[in-house]
Amino acid sequence: MIKKIRFEPLPYQKKVLQSKKRIILFIGGTGTGKTWLGARWIVIKALQNAGEYLLISPSLKLMKRTLWKEVKKVLKEWEIPFEKNEQDMILTLFNGSRLYGIPADNPDRMEGVHASGAVFDEAGQVDKKVVFETAFRRLRFKNGQLLITTTPYRWNWLKELYDEALKGHEDIDLITARTAENRHYPREEIEKARREMPEWRFRMFYEGVFTKPYGLVYPEYEVVEPFEIPKNWLKIRGLDFGYNHPTAVIWLAKSPEGIWYAYRELKKSELTLDDLFRILKEENIPTYADPEMKQGLETLRKWGLDIRPAKKDVLAGISFVQGLFKQKRLKIFSSLKKTIDELNTYSWKLDANDQPLDEVVKENDDLMDALRYALFTAEGKPSFVYKTLTIDI
Template sequence: MLDDLPMSRRQVESVATSDGAVNIWDGSIRSGKTIASLLRWLMFVATAPRGGELVMIGRTRESIARNLFGPLQDPALFGPVAAHVHYTSGAPTATILGRRVHVIGASDAKAERVIRGMTVAGAYVDEITVVPEEFFTQLLGRMSVDGSRLFGSTNPDSPSHWLKLKFLDKLSALPHWRYWHFTMEDNPALSRQYIDQKRTEFTGLWYRRFISGEWVAAEGAIYSMWRPARHVVPWASLPPMRRLLAAGVDYGTTNATAAVLLGLSEGGRLYLVDEWRHDPRTGAPRLTDGQLSGRLRSWLDEPHLPAQPEMRPEWVAVDPSAASMRLQLYRDGITAAAADNDVGRGISLVATLLAERRLLVADRCRGWISEVSGYSWDPDATEKGDDRPLKVADHSLDAGRYAVATTEALWRPHLLDPVGLAA
């Protein structure tokens, strides 16, 4: 298998020496860490001990399908072995080399209950830093089969993150752990042009974490890559849209209620195409849920695209804490989904899309544009190892994030690689 897959010396070294009870790959984006760790996982599954379950874990089953099974089932990466990896996105189990593998989403602390009582012979954990500490601790305790192994990869996070503080900083006291740090130069599939492009696109926190691969605290502006001249487009010049995916809605009573529409263009870019806001702090009257619902529904029925006035959003994703508003919308004929409100992941997703210019913003989204430059990290939360924004002037930003994060499974397969997009 190694002969068929072009790999760097660093990747080969990590595969050859990942014989610990716990084996962790971290580093920058597109650095080859995931491919190396997945190759090692395949090798382990082929000879994994019996008497326990095999599990693959990530934030959600959908993210596992995208991040792990997508590469595993690609013959260009894993040759004929890819035909022996069988998984349908969203399913609770997969089959790899004839072995049943449980596929588990671990998006919150309650997820650790899923593996209580389970005996685990082998585990692969995707994006370890987004898995709750309680789940990871429970998983380590479940791996009691002789010869059991855990493999996992992650991008760096805060230096106060539990994985860094409790494990990576104490590797000298953990002789059964193995750890490798990767940079983009460790991926032989990347051209120098691509690496240089990424280095110019990302700034601040995202540069240090995603490009340099540093465990660094969040501080200052969140979307430091934001440039109006680079990211704002005239509404009248919007390109044709393949789909108008969703309206993300952030709900407020004394604060603003904002809705932002997300579209996927025929050319493979995401656009925030239109926005509606009702803000009592600017002199607008306070409205009941019924009144807000009525105004929002009227706006949703308006034309939102210059060349496709008939197109309407396929989904409405509302702040999950706004149960009363979702109920009101349902009574008024709109089935609204509870938005994905994993704040850290959503911000990271939007930041990456902005940096790569795979997300642009129409000038009709005035609230979003006015909020983005001042959006900053909360220094008190940073001291506790938590990446959390200051809750100030963020209603349109939250609405846009809901639309982007909640519909990722819909737009991700159609988004062009950033190399294919004009600068």
């Protein structure tokens, strides 16, 4: 079957279609046609080279509503014969190419597939780097390309990839686009969003720029290159118990000048108490843990660990850690990727006017809790948090 396909991509979309790099990172604002482009890119690849291809979305619900729907639309518009299996989410083209729908919460579905290409739509919504790593691994055998299309929703593994691209990584082609570059997008809607949204949010969602969210708990922190911790320095740990959600441990050392260094981290789900004990017993240093997990505390103490209940005054503890950062008395080893990821997203809840409330967002905060437990309990002093008193007269 020989068929000419005609469509009119915008200039930045044309760059994506022409790229030969292993990873194409397309970061675009709202309405830049990311899903539209991803669907056409993957169909063209499947038509040019028969093989297996991956369609990845953050969730099954979003997959069915966007990428899966758009790919089927393209196939029909271009009159490409295909068969569909909606239950298993497989599209089989006339030339034998197979396209698999992969929700990001089930990356194991990619295993066993030697893919010739993959598109990862709205990847910035997925915090688990393992989805990207699995997809890229499944492409290695066939030397396939990975197209990532997204808005920069938050700082996570995608920001790391973005930074690597800015440094000139030879395998990554970074292509960006502002909403205004799509001549079809209503200009009045862009200006309305500019007026109504906080600047940081507008720049992320309409200009495709990574900006730190307004309301970060720790907006400024210092990262240093790792070094060997001297044996005579004071060492402590913070522990946030978990199982389904991650267990988090952070190791800290204090220099003679009074500067704390976070030098090691652990963040892992489905870690048993036995597993945790084997890790912690390697270095039996004072460990400050969530006081509400009394059974875990007692068990680890019976097994010989120096483990103590932490102070759990959240606002006072945060205030203390903020002070350490501001005074340059707390620094983070650059090797602590998961800690840095949490620092870049750990935020106060916002009200309807995007003003911070005295309550943190309980999401991706396990190491932040562990950090607070250790430092505030070991060194912090009790403080008062004043509440608003309302009196009716």
